[in-house]
Amino acid sequence: MRPISLMKRISVMLTTSLTGIDMSLTSATIGNQFHLIRKLGQYAPLGVDERSALANCLSSRLQVIDRGVPLIELGEAPIDVFVVLDGWAASQRPGGDKRDQTVSLHLPGDVCDFGVLMKRHMDCTIIALSRLKVASISRTMATKLTHDYPLCAQALFWESICANAVRGQWIARNAKGAARERVANFLCEIATRLFVVGLADDSGFDLPITQADFGNACGLTSEHTNRVFRDLRMDNIVSWKDGRLDLLNWDALRALGSFDASYLHFRDLRQSALESPQSLVIGAAVQA
Amino acid sequence: MRPISLMKRISVMLTTSLTGIDMSLTSATIGNQFHLIRKLGQYAPLGVDERSALANCLSSRLQVIDRGVPLIELGEAPIDVFVVLDGWAASQRPGGDKRDQTVSLHLPGDVCDFGVLMKRHMDCTIIALSRLKVASISRTMATKLTHDYPLCAQALFWESICANAVRGQWIARNAKGAARERVANFLCEIATRLFVVGLADDSGFDLPITQADFGNACGLTSEHTNRVFRDLRMDNIVSWKDGRLDLLNWDALRALGSFDASYLHFRDLRQSALESPQSLVIGAAVQA
DNA sequence: CGAGTTATTGATCGCGATCAACATGGGTGG
């Protein structure tokens, strides 16, 4: 309820070695230390104003919390929008007598649940799966941001659309497919999402969660998850050790998981926006 | 930078227990032949203008299609937003060699996929599960509607938030829980959603799909779905026959499925909007 | 009336859950 330390520092850091600094290049890099802004920049052509405003929001209030600690729990009234800056989080629905079921994974640069802007109570618990750094954006601030910068609103709305599409794939993945295939498909999704924010490359990525948490997202027990990863290791497809996942054979992994990244809709929006003469406008009247 | 039209009229609607017939009551009934409008009216205080505009959109272009026919298929470029007027539809993701997996169910009054407004290609196929009547709303029309009537935009955005929450529950339902429990929980969801649009009551509701389709949504085979319904029938919990589901023991059904309707967020928004002094405004700049 | 779809019941089988045991390792407190 209080580990909130204020940060005023606003994107002073253009750490990248720029020799001849020109404005256009500068504006496209403002706030790029934030994964979210880099990702949104792929969705919509954000200008210097949008980037600055977003960076301002992301810098205002930070929290660092430990693995296993909930950001907000089922039934609570949401106040802030959380954006993951570093570490992994998950949304979970109660599982009765069983362990709670993970229904969404929040990686660096993800908005945890855009719906909190309007929800009166949470329909899931958001919990840290690793040591986690998040920015808390108040409803007031978020409202002002989306009001003043329609492009930001468009990009954020797009984020929520993609989150919905991802959940669709989760349903399909967990319903059909054997354990190996689920794990493979899920790994492909994670790799792709991390790649977009610069946290994965051909060699692999950091995977700072437990096998139990991983399995939970695929609807598998920790024991069976372990077996699957052992087998994948034996087949030289992936290797997971000490919080690092090594991609040994991406093509095999993709084939095994029948992975097709199109449901993630990366890059879609910008092209769409450029093609379409209309704008999407979603607004709400002020309730006095 | 400001596709935001302000709403001056502030919640005229005090529909609760009005004795005489006055304008507010009249305006609250315009377009009520449409399930969607009745539902949205529970989300946001729609006035006569909003209702008329929505009704206009829903009346412009209709399609009636047969069971099994897709409205739009995976990969296609979406043009229109579909709103179910009558019958049932589903969104399905490809299932490899298996049957495609249903990831969303669209009941009368549902917006099939709000994301089509921005998506460049479909991430799922939308298919009719029964004889289906849908309204097609063009992007242009939808954009104009949300631009001119922020309250409509708010309510529609809310629809998309709820759709995402529903998918979360689907993930949890299909991951944990035995077949009986899944079916029971799913039936409760359907009953509740239909109830909101006036298509279910204490006795039951029409269930115009096949057992195979029902099972698919729960991640079960048609054979096993059949067995589950036989057992539920034996236990006098529900009876499904000739396209009609009879609720014999709602409490038992709810207990069996551990059903808690709060994830559907019915009624939430109105209260939220009335409580909160801020408005949510999401907009996008016109792309020249 | 025949053809195809849907519902229904039976028999079998296999994947992954469950239970159990042990290894490992990081962290804490004495």
Add this chain to the structure above:
DNA sequence: CCACCCATGTTGATCGCGATCAATAACTCG
């Protein structure tokens, strides 16, 4: 610094639910 503890990882053995295969009934629609 060591002893201990608890979370996590790892492997084995067993079991049961629901998939799969199979066959028939009921029903729809040309």
